[in-house]
Amino acid sequence: xxxTQELELFPEHRVTLLLFKEVKNAAExxxxxxxxxxxxxxxxxxxxxxxxxxxxxxxxxxxxxxIEKMKTRNLYSEIIFNLSPTNNIxxxxxxxxxxxxxxxxxxxxxxNKDESQLLTDIVAKVDGQQVSVEDISSMSDSAKIxxxxxxxxxxxxxxxxxxxxVCRMATKDVL
Amino acid sequence: MAQEKGTAVPVLLSKAxxxxxxxxxxxxxxxxxxKPAIVKERFPKRYxxxxxxxxxxxxxxxxxxxxxxxxxxxxxxxxxxYFVDYTSHCIFLEEIVGSSTxxxxxxxxQQSCKDQELERxxxxxxxxxxxxxxxxxxxxxxxxxxxxxxxxxxxxxSDLVLIDFGLSYISALPEDKGVDLYVLEKAFxxxxxxTEALFQKLLKSYTASSKKSSAVIKKLDEVxxxxxKRSMVG
Numbered sequence: 001x002x003x004t005q006e007l008e009l010f011p012e013h014r015v016t017l018l019l020f021k022e023v024k025n026a027a028e029x030x031x032x033x034x035x036x037x038x039x040x041x042x043x044x045x046x047x048x049x050x051x052x053x054x055x056x057x058x059x060x061x062x063x064x065x066x067i068e069k070m071k072t073r074n075l076y077s078e079i080i081f082n083l084s085p086t087n088n089i090x091x092x093x094x095x096x097x098x099x100x101x102x103x104x105x106x107x108x109x110x111x112n113k114d115e116s117q118l119l120t121d122i123v124a125k126v127d128g129q130q131v132s133v134e135d136i137s138s139m140s141d142s143a144k145i146x147x148x149x150x151x152x153x154x155x156x157x158x159x160x161x162x163x164x165x166v167c168r169m170a171t172k173d174v175l
Numbered sequence: 176m177a178q179e180k181g182t183a184v185p186v187l188l189s190k191a192x193x194x195x196x197x198x199x200x201x202x203x204x205x206x207x208x209x210k211p212a213i214v215k216e217r218f219p220k221r222y223x224x225x226x227x228x229x230x231x232x233x234x235x236x237x238x239x240x241x242x243x244x245x246x247x248x249x250x251x252x253x254x255x256x257y258f259v260d261y262t263s264h265c266i267f268l269e270e271i272v273g274s275s276t277x278x279x280x281x282x283x284x285q286q287s288c289k290d291q292e293l294e295r296x297x298x299x300x301x302x303x304x305x306x307x308x309x310x311x312x313x314x315x316x317x318x319x320x321x322x323x324x325x326x327x328x329x330x331x332x333s334d335l336v337l338i339d340f341g342l343s344y345i346s347a348l349p350e351d352k353g354v355d356l357y358v359l360e361k362a363f364x365x366x367x368x369x370t371e372a373l374f375q376k377l378l379k380s381y382t383a384s385s386k387k388s389s390a391v392i393k394k395l396d397e398v399x400x401x402x403x404k405r406s407m408v409g
């Protein structure tokens with residue numbers, strides 16, 4: 001169901017992604033995330049093309065945390081910020097964070113080797129149905145993604161939408 | 176030094192497979208988030224003043240990723256940038272799996288005398304360089320080793336991927352584009368003997384595809400007479 005990936009650059013860290021649909025308590029989740037009661041980043045799945053996109057954001061967040069160059073307050077807000085093609089923080093939360101009316105959510109957890117307790121806690125908090133992370137492709141709104149990341153048809157000739165999105169995320173701080 | 180700042184990249188590279196070492200950078204093969212990746216590390220040059228070195232290295236790293244993005248946006252294939260570490264000056268790029276350099280391809284095709292295939296390739300190269308220059312990207316180090324052929328799926332012809340934008344920059348000057356082509360001409364003719372006609376094909380296709388080619392070709396003729404550097408006499 002969930003997907004766990006080791007960060008090659010930070011072998012003591014792993015990233016786990018969990019995807020939920022038919023979520024009924026998005027407002028409550030958002031509130032507790034903002035209060036820091038949820039150990040994870042809550043992301044709006046319609047803006048995601050592929051799990052790899054989230055992994056890239058998480059890796060960059062951990063890296064920036066280690067070198068003390070994060071732009072936002074904590075690791076989880078940084079993950080959401082890193083997904084955005086712009087350097088506007090509130091815009092990033094609006095587009096990539098969850099909103100009160102959302103019925104699906106992707107939860108990103110950064111942890112060390114033993115994660116089972118953390119994951120159980122998350123699953124307990126979300127009032128929804130957990131589905132395979134691979135189902136993300138059926139939830140993504142590619143028209144909206146293309147518009148936000150400004151991906152042209154021309155660019156899609158030399159690579160996938162995921163390629164275009166990842167490239168922008170990785171290079172946004174020097175544009 | 177890098178370790179003090181806490182970047183984890185040097186530890187990863189110490190275990191990665193070194194592919195190539197040049198004067199400017201080392202290139203490694205490594206895995207990134209489960210995908211095959213290439214890491215380009217610009218190491219510190221001890222012969223330069225540390226402050227200058229840091230500045231140059233940083234600028235080149237930035238220019239490299241910018242040019243890659245600009246090319247991709249224009250539909251020119253270049254490796255996807257996965258991650259950039261500006262403290263250790265490392266760029267994590269997509270590995271173009273199952274590709275060979277144009278250099279190797281020309282060498283082996285020349286032996287088997289498939290002239291038509293080579294002409295098609297030269298034409299393709301001309302088109303792509305024309306598109307790149309129309310976007311005002313100057314590659315800075317055009318050689319047949321810095322172009323990869325990615326074997327396409329059965330029906331498509333193989334895709335030409337530009338790599339190594341380490342010396343690239345943005346410029347609209349015909350002079351810079353002319354020099355870019357001149358560098359390629361020199362490299363092309365010296366690595367591949369008896370290919371003058373083939374290179375002409377490339378230039379012809381460049382001229383036909385680029386909207387601003389006439390000024391560039393004029394400059395190229397000028398550059399041929401005087402060499403890459405502009406004369407500062409007078």
